[in-house]
Amino acid sequence: MDFLQLAQDFELPLYVYDGEKIVEKINQLREAFADLPLKIKYAVKALSNISILKLIKSQGVGADVVSIQEAHIAIKAGFLPDEILFTPNGVSFEEIQQAVELGIHINIDNLSTLERFGNEYKNSVACCIRINPHILAGGNSKIQVGHIDSKFGISVLQMRHVLRIVEHYNINVSGLHMHTGSDILDASAFLRGAEILFENAMLFKNLKFLDFGSGFKVAYKKDDIVTDLTDLGQKLTLAYQDFCKNYGKNLEIWFEPGKYIVSESGYFLVKTNVIKQTPANIFVAVDSGLNHLIRPMFYDAYHQIINVSNPDAPLRIYNVVGYICETDTFGIDRQINEVREGDILVFKNAGAYGFMMSSNYNSRFRPAEVLVYKEKTHLIRQRETMEDILKNQILVKDF
Ligand SMILES: *Cc1c(COP(=O)(O)O)cnc(C)c1O
Secondary structure, eight states: OOOHHHHHOOOSSSEEEEEHHHHHHHHHHHHHHSSSSSEEEEEEGGGHHHHHHHHHHHTHHHHHESSSHHHHHHHHOOGGGEEEEEESOOHHHHHHHHHHHHHHHEOSSSHHHHHHHHHHHHHHHOOOEEEEEOOOOSSSGGBBBOOOTTTSSEGGGHHHHHHHHHHHHHHOOOEEEEESSSOBOOOOHHHHHHHHHHHHTTTTSSOEEOOOOOBBBOSTTTTOOOOOOOHHHHHHHHHHHHHHHTSSSSEEEOOOOOOOOOHEEEEEEEEEEEEEESOOOEEESSOOOOOTOOOOHHOOOOOOOOESTTTTTTEEEEEEEEESSSSSSEEEEEEEEEOOOTOEEEEESSSTTTGGGGGGGGGGOOOOOEEEEEEEEEEEEEOOOOOHHTTTOOOOOOO
């Protein structure tokens, strides 16, 4: 990736995605679960640019969406309704109805919605049920979603209640789902969740698929431990084969990774505005901030930062900060090749939840996005302009 050329051709800050990397990650997943009837449903919320979605769709992958808007984007990008699973949390029943009208699969995550769904559709529309197996996974507490106090899914302790509703309305349950959170380190924790899903699947006669969610950890630092997918694949395959014998039928196995597929493909390019030496630190202030990449501040996420303008210079220690009028620290005590004002820095692992969580805070423009694929560079989103900032604002005329 020629970052200096990209910085010249497009204004900074800039998000750049490596299409080949996305394809490579999809293939790695397929390989790890090669012995399972696998379907991948890409979690659109990680990065929903329609050109990225089109590329992912071209690899035979489906989509997992969490809002009706994401469903519309996915359909616009070319996904067929039947390839899309809608996994919302706490949305209105009207939104569920709109999703049913689009013809996408519905994943239900609370008893109240299940009851309304049964009342409305009886067995005319199939649905999936999201179970919370209460298995702990995930690094930062904000991304742990499987614990007992979590708002996600229907507690596995409430299965009797689920069954009563399903039987009463004769609901057609075609799938069971779990998503225990991001950053699974331990295959055994994941497999415990899987066992719980297999056990509960025995309670439903017409299942077509089991969805194991996501949470595969990717490397943010050089020696980061990542999910051992080969090991997980082998163990899950054995458990699955046992299950199928008991169930009497082979079910599809779905996964819905977001971060795993797009994180490493993404680079965020910024320019150094100011080097500020204080009695205690050297700050590198760049032309961006939490308005463009909030993960370091929001999740304590680590993004490696490299200086592509001065790669052979000696390493020095810096605090890299943004230009927002808030404390927006990208990294503390980072070893980076000597940074000069004007140097271009690159944040790695910026594909997932980077651009997607960007905002107009401080009334700044959101950056452009570029996709590099098969030796071609495509602008896939324009940088915003003053017009975008003002577009929906209304200047009151009365005073
Ligand atoms: C966010 C989310 C995912 C994707 O999680 P990653 O950590 O990005 O892989 C998958 N499924 C559901 C239901 C989600 O909410």
